[in-house]
Amino acid sequence: MKSRNHRLAALTLATVLLSGCAAASGAVTPVTETNVGQDQAVPPGSPSAQAGHAGGHHGGGTSSPSAAVDGPSEAALMVCGDQPMDRLTSILGLKEKPHTVNDWANSTFTCTYHLNEGALEISVQEAADKASALKYFEATQALAEDATPIEGLANLGFPAFETADGSAVFQKDSFILHVDASDLPATLGPNNITRNALAYQLSTTILACWVEHP
Numbered sequence: 672m673k674s675r676n677h678r679l680a681a682l683t684l685a686t687v688l689l690s691g692c693a694a695a696s697g698a699v700t701p702v703t704e705t706n707v708g709q710d711q712a713v714p715p716g717s718p719s720a721q722a723g724h725a726g727g728h729h730g731g732g733t734s735s736p737s738a739a740v741d742g743p744s745e746a747a748l749m750v751c752g753d754q755p756m757d758r759l760t761s762i763l764g765l766k767e768k769p770h771t772v773n774d775w776a777n778s779t780f781t782c783t784y785h786l787n788e789g790a791l792e793i794s795v796q797e798a799a800d801k802a803s804a805l806k807y808f809e810a811t812q813a814l815a816e817d818a819t820p821i822e823g824l825a826n827l828g829f830p831a832f833e834t835a836d837g838s839a840v841f842q843k844d845s846f847i848l849h850v851d852a853s854d855l856p857a858t859l860g861p862n863n864i865t866r867n868a869l870a871y872q873l874s875t876t877i878l879a880c881w882v883e884h885p
Contacts, residue, residue, distance in 0.1 A: 742775060743775050743780035743795070743797070744797060746795070746846060746880075746881055747780040747795040747797060747846070748780065749877060749880045749881070750780065750782045750793040750794070750795055750848070750877055751771055751773050751780075751782035751793075752880070754876055754877070754879075754880055755793065755873050755876050755877055756768055756769075756771075756784075758872065758873060758876045759784060759791070759869075759873060762860055762862075762864060762869060762872065763786070763859060763860040763861075763864075763869075764860055764861040764862075769784045769785055769786050770784075770785045771783060771784050771785070772785070778796060778797045778798070779794050779795065779796045779797070780794065780795050780797070781793070781794040781795075782794070786855065786859075788855050788856050788859050789854035789855045789856070790854045790855075791850075791851070791852050791854070791855060791869075791873075792849075792850075792851040792854075793848075793849070793850050793851070793873065793877070794848075794849045794851070795846050795847070795848055795849075796846070796847040796849070797845060797846060798845045798846070798847065799845065800845050801844050801845050803845070804842050804844065804845045804846060804847055805830065805842055807847060808830055808840065808842035808847050809830075811840060811847070812832045812840070815832065815834055815838075815840075816834065816835075816836075817834050817835040817836070818832045818833070818834055819832060819833055819834070819835075820832050821833055821839070821841075821871075825871075826841070827841075827875065827878055827882075829841050829842060829843050829878065830842040831874075833867055833870065833871065834853075835867075836853040836866075837851070837852035837853045837855060837865075837866035837867050837869075837870055838850065838851045838852065838853055838870055839867070839870040839871045839873075839874045841874055841878060843878060843881055844881075846881070848874060848877060848878070850870040850871075850873050850874045850877075851870070852866035852867070852869050852870040853866070855869070
C-alpha cells in the first residue's frame with residue numbers, strides 16, 4: 672500500500688506543475704521574528720520544536736539552523752497557499768476549506784490546518800544554506816522515532832523520511848519541509864486515506880511548487 676501511494680508522487684508532481692503554484696493571496700500574515708520573545712515556544716509542528724514530534728518523543732531536539740531572514744520566503748508561504756489547500760480539500764472530500772493559522776518564529780514558518788479530526792501542521796525551516804539544511808535534516812532523522820527513509824522515485828530526488836505516526840520530512844535546498852499529520856486519526860476521508868499517505872501527498876504537492884518556483 673505504501674509503495675502504491677508513493678507511486679502517485681509523479682502524477683501529483685505533473686498535475687501541480689501544470690496548474691501552477693502560488694502563495695496564499697493576501698491571506699498569510701505571519702508574525703515577524705522581531706515580535707517574538709526569546710522565551711516563546713517553538714511551533715509544535717516545526718522540526719525545531721523537537722525532532723521527536725517529527726516522528727517520536729525522545730525529547731531534546733536539534734538546534735535550529737539559523738537563516739538571516741526577517742520573514743518567511745515566498746517558498747515557505749506556499750505551504751499555506753492554494754495548492755496544498757485544494758489538494759487537502761480534494762483528498763478529504765471537504766465541503767469547505769479548513770481554517771488555518773500561521774506563525775513565524777525561529778526561522779520556521781508554520782501553517783496549521785484545523786480539521787474536524789484534529790490539527791494538520793505544515794512547517795518550513797529556513798536554514799542559512801543547503802549544507803546547513805542537510806545537516807539539520809540528518810540530525811532530525813537520527814532523533815526521530817521509527818524514521819524510515821523515503822527512497823527511489825518516491826523522494827523526487829530529495830533527502831526524505833517518514834514516521835509511523837504520520838509525518839513526512841523533506842529537505843530541498845535551504846528548506847526543511849515537515850508535514851505533521853500525527854494529530855489525525857490513522858485513516859480519514861471518504862477513501863480512508865492513511866495519515867502517512869496524506870502527509871506524503873501534501874509534501875509532494877508543495878515540492879512540486881518549489882520545483883516550479885525555486
